[in-house]
Amino acid sequence: MSQGTPPLTVHCGSKDDDFGNRTFYTGQDFNWSFRTNFxxxxxxxxxFWWGQKTTAFDVFDANWETKGFHHTYTYVVNNQGFYVRYDETPSNHMLQINKWP
Known part of the structure; x- marks a missing residue:
């Protein structure tokens, strides 16, 4: 997110975990770690809420994982949308996965 933009509010969770609402300003981050279930x-x-915009999507699905290998997912949000990179992807290569509506 660029300097001077409104804060981004995020609510993340799963069937078993709820992280509640968190508000972020430019340069802040949020992370958690876990193991997939049996x-x-x-x-x-x-x-995600950003000003008048809102959207939602899955940020982790165990079906995305390759057997025996677990990724670290890094998401970035800006005014164009949402980007992700995986731990083995170069830091300058982000894949756009969602746009703001």
Missing amino acids: WGSTLFFCR
Whole structure:
């Protein structure tokens, strides 16, 4: 997010965990770690509010993981949308995964 932009409010959770609403300003971050459940059905989702814009999507699904290898997902939000990179991806290569409506 650029300097001078409104704060971003995020609500993330899963079936078993709820991180509540968190408000972020330019340069702030939020992270958590976990292990997928025995059944391989772990799913985390987030809803985002930025000014008048809102959107929601899954930020982790156990089905995305390659057996035996677990990723670190890094998400970045800006006025164009949402970007992700994985731990083995170069830091200058972000994939756009969602746009603001």
